Amino acid sequence: MKHIRTKLKDSDIQKLFYKRYGTYNPLPKLPSIDFTPPIYKGPSYEKAQSMQAENVFPQRQMYEEPLLLHSGKMQWLFDYTGKRYLDMFGGIATISVGHCHPRVTDAIIKQTRMLNHVSCVYEHPKLYEYVEKLVSTMPNHINTVYLVNSGSEANQLALQLARLYTGNQDIISIQNCYHGVSGTLHGLTALSATRYNQPVEHSIHHTMCPDVFKGIWGGKNCRDSPAQTQRACKCSQNHCFAADKYYEQLEDLFTYSLPRGNIAGFFAESIQGVGGVVQFPKGYLSKVYELVKTNGGLCIADEVQTGFGRTGEHFWNFQSHGVTPDIVVMAKGIANGFPMAAVATTSDIAKSLNPGFHFNTFGGNPVACAVGISVLEVIEDEKLQQNSLEVGTYFIEKLCGMRREWSIIGDVRGKGLMVGVELVEVKQDESDNKVHTMPLNSRAITHIKNDCSKMGLLLGIGGARSNVLRFMPPMCITKDDVDFTIVVLRRAMQNYYEAKYRNNI
Incomplete structure (x- = not known):
């Protein structure tokens, strides 16, 4: 197959040339928060990278410059320099109610002071309290x-x-x-x-x-x-x-x-x-x-x-x-x-x-059960399932609007706050002169996700061809967070098109 440049819509070309020859737009601005992370006092960034290479089992790094994170607050993460990121991946759908949610943290502290481990060969009340709450959802x-x-x-x-x-x-x-x-x-x-x-x-x-x-x-x-x-x-x-x-x-x-x-x-x-x-x-x-x-x-x-x-x-x-x-x-x-x-x-x-x-050995641990109880209560009390529906639908609709503007977006899918955006490119088959939609290449994906990170947005990558942007944030995110995400994605797409136009990708 012969690679051909993706056909840009007029709006894309205008944005590209405005950026190239006009006033350079400032970086997207993160929504304001009332929180200051603690000062980082851990090993230096250089030492952390050395230990990662020599002392830790190899792991695939998400970004060209690995992130050294040390603090979190609800939907926000902070690196060793204090830089703030909107976490739209949530530890792969794991941070459900927010980083360091105060009710979850309090549950850990309270239970640890009472009883932190006895193993499942003994009975303890938190196990039954949690199981009762969990099966009530089934x-x-x-x-x-x-x-x-x-x-x-x-x-x-x-x-x-x-x-x-x-x-x-x-x-x-x-x-x-x-x-x-x-x-x-x-x-x-x-x-x-x-x-x-x-x-x-x-x-x-x-x-x-x-x-x-x-x-x-x-x-x-x-x-x-x-x-x-x-x-x-x-x-x-x-x-x-x-x-x-x-x-x-x-x-x-x-x-x-x-x-x-x-x-x-x-x-x-x-x-x-x-x-x-x-x-x-x-x-x-x-x-x-x-x-x-x-x-x-x-x-x-x-x-x-x-x-x-x-x-x-x-x-x-x-x-x-x-x-x-x-x-x-x-x-x-x-x-x-x-x-x-x-x-x-x-x-x-x-x-x-x-x-x-x-x-x-650790299944049914008293602290784990206390955490599980607090998570179920927070989801209910803070109406996070409803927030997932409302904010997630808002996000998906915004992404569908982007799909109409950017040919690189092949598909938008998902429900609530589990969302995927499949990125594609166009190739022409010389044997039949037909244009085919193909998964976006890995260099382009790397360019886009690194750009997003530099602008303070963390997302995931998935799919058999690793060309799907995955969004599974803490369920406490807001429409303002979605708006910031959309602005960053637009800017990352624009940067990609400019790099493509310059034949750098």
Whole structure:
């Protein structure tokens, strides 16, 4: 394929040349706050980078100049110099109610002074207080909770429960999914970027990802979202033919690759997170759940990134699909950054662990339970689920406006405060002289995200091609924060176009 320059709209060209030859616009101004971070007293930036390179297991750095953060306040983060950033990634949907929320901090201090650890071989009241509050948010049959420390642990336990309860082995997940990378989960997750050159279980299967933006089927009537893809489709508001087609792909998997009537379970995120905020067509999951249960399997809802009101309309996003899971897995926002996760299921399924021995040293820790209680109370008292719906919808609508102006934005999607923006470029195939939309290249993505960081905006990157901007901020953000985000994104796009015009990218 031959690369061609993206066709700029007149408004884009005017902005580009105004910036190049006219008055240079000042950097976007962060919304004002009444908070001063403490003075940084840790190791020097240079020492931190040296230790990161020599003494810490290698991690992928988000930015060309790694951020050394040391303080946080609600939706704000501060680096070692005192520079302030709007955190629109929230530790990957983990900071649910705000960095260092005073009620969460007070709960930690109060419980630590009372009892900080006894392990689950003993009983303590905070465990029962938390479990009672948590199951009250669930469907009635989901009444038993096992507390662990991370989403990966929770998914591993859910997988084990499905196999123990059904007596079957085969597990299904969806291409482009992320359920963790440890142990068996290395095979359950279906993203090549997470894979090592090691064998995975033969009894784990991946069905086609029903992505209505770049998949085979789907278009402008298929998503449960304020933003629809711009592709045309024949689907109606009452029936999604794309869902039927993707479902048929799963039926083929049952026909050719699975022991019919004897599967263990099906894992699905209700919106794919790491995969780039991919939403399934309406009606797809309900049809899949029925097929799985007919064939003896359990349905596992991975709500690690979508739970706790983040998507706005529902506390758990599986509810938006009209499905009833057998097991619900949750983590991240469950404790606002404290190491905690949970598996919730029926009492009958939970009893599958009784014949053997399953133990978690820190699961159900008194401090973790106190934090979990405070998070649930803050979400309710401060109406953060409603804020996610209102501010998130406002954000998505603003992004859709940008999509109409900037050809680099191929798709906007998501619900509430779980939002994805897929960036694209145009290439021309010399063999047929057709123009094709392709994922934006990695150099351009790096340019844009680094620009955003320099202007005080932190965001995430996702998708199989790492070309999706991911926004999953603390659920306390405001419309002013959204407006700042939009201004920064516009400026970053403008900078990208100018660099492209100069042939620097």
